[in-house]
Amino acid sequence: MKKHQIGLIGCGMISRSHIPAISMLENAELAAVCDVIAAKAEAAAQAARCRSFTDARSMLQAMPEIDVCLIATPTYTHAELVELCAEFGKAVLCEKPIAMTASQAARVRDVVAKSGIRYMTAMVVRFWSGYVILKEMMDAGVFGEIRMSYFSRCSQAQRWDNDWLYDPILGGGAMYDMLVHDVDFMNSLFGPAKNVYALASRDETNCYQNVFASIEYKGGARGVAETSFTMREGYPFSMYAKVMGSKATAEFSYQAGYSINDRQGACCSLKIWKDGQDPICMEPEQYNAYAKEIAYFLDCVDRGKRPEAVTLENSIEVMHVINAIEASAKLGQVIELDRFDGRL
Ligand SMILES: NC(=O)c1ccc[n+]([C@@H]2O[C@H](COP(=O)([O-])OP(=O)(O)OC[C@H]3O[C@@H](n4cnc5c(N)ncnc54)[C@H](O)[C@@H]3O)[C@@H](O)[C@H]2O)c1
Incomplete structure (x- = not known):
């Protein structure tokens, strides 16, 4: 069984749901966390026993073993972070809302399509x-x-x-x-x-x-x-x-x-x-719906399938x-x- 190495970007409130959810999955391991506020990155890394960074690019450069990124940063940062992860060829599970407008969401779709990465907006409901x-x-x-x-x-x-x-x-x-x-x-x-x-x-x-x-x-x-x-x-x-x-x-x-x-x-x-x-x-x-959501996404990555549960068209339409x-x-x-x- 492939054990996915996850890089968590953003160590704020919702990361406290994601970190325990990842630890429930047999096929996933939190490899590193990153937050622009060093104290938050370090506290999360200490709790999760993984490496910490204050910049997503540095994390992706330093840890090529990361294959999946979980974006849990403020909404206005999502699009540029998806683009960064796509540049490194990482699969991306990105917190909702995908962006603040339908046109920004459409740009995310274009980036995902061009790079060929797996992507899903995390709609936990x-x-x-x-x-x-x-x-x-x-x-x-x-x-x-x-x-x-x-x-x-x-x-x-x-x-x-x-x-x-x-x-x-x-x-x-x-x-x-x-x-x-x-x-x-x-x-x-x-x-x-x-x-x-x-x-x-x-x-x-x-x-x-x-x-x-x-x-x-x-x-x-x-x-x-x-x-x-x-x-x-x-x-x-x-x-x-x-x-x-x-x-x-x-x-x-x-x-x-x-x-x-x-x-x-x-x-x-x-x-x-x-x-x-x-x-x-x-x-x-x-049950823990965050764990279900992450497990579903990892399964799509394993199978080389585009996530059908929440598509990019859904994410554009909702915005x-x-x-x-x-x-x-x-x-x-x-x-x-x-x-x-x-x-x-
Ligand atoms: N699915 C859910 O149930 C749920 C619940 C709450 C929030 N959310 C979503 O999750 C996202 C984060 O929300 P939150 O409440 O955790 O916010 P938050 O403000 O508590 O945490 C965001 C963290 O991201 C960090 N950050 C900002 N820019 C960054 C960057 N470029 N790189 C790395 N770190 C960066 C901040 O320092 C902060 O620690 C939002 O999009 C929000 O809508 C989802």
Whole structure:
């Protein structure tokens, strides 16, 4: 079995989910970590017992044995880091969002295509147990015709040395960081979106931190995606999905502790109702979805297969929809996606 040598770029909050996830995999080893802040790189390297660097290029030059890079840096840095990894021929798993605009995402696609590397945007919700079941139900036609759907992801603002996240250009706040998960998942269920309308409010950061976005899909499905970074202190990270079809209704709910890393005391349920049948109520297995996501990507690398779970076209489409949701919030208008030119 090939043991992949992983180079982790960015040792911030989400790296604390990736490092233990990598350690759960038999076919992966964290070879090195890198962060522009030396103290963060060193602390992560000490915990993971690997080498540390303060610059991704130096890491890739010094350690040719690295075959896979995991990019976990602020969103505005993703595109240039994918390009760097492509220059060294490394497979790349890059945190979401791929970039801040659909056109930047398209440039990443072109870089990936030209270099021939394996690439996937890390959309962990696609690997999260309750969502996986909803997708399987959708693909099996269990829901029938989709009448309406509702997805939600709410949290208190998560602040550390991450000012970039609350900069409208660099991180975009909740509309870019959180809504992207649900829009991507909705796209995976319902196909190409037709139009969007958003009711959203900004806070003192000037980012849209509270959003209700309605999306109409070309195939006829409709849904509302809600997100917020303005829940008050103590509100547990929460995600929710309800799909209302002509043949079944399903409701998934997950509430963690203080943050997504605090899975102690998390409660999770999936309920399914179908006419003439007793309701089904289950607690989806709470495995480590980050480990599943990384394992899936490594399997694609081993097989020489392009990751189909999340394609680059999906990553471009999701940013097109998010950029349109933001434009709708700014203009107070319905935005038709086929006529939308890009981020305002
Ligand atoms: N999938 C998820 O559940 C999830 C959750 C949170 C964040 N994210 C995504 O992960 C990414 C990182 O988020 P975070 O919360 O960990 O941010 P963070 O600010 O906590 O950490 C980012 C780290 O990257 C470092 N960095 C910046 N530029 C760098 C560069 N060029 N090279 C090396 N290191 C660099 C910073 O010093 C910082 O330590 C974002 O894109 C975010 O949207 C995903």
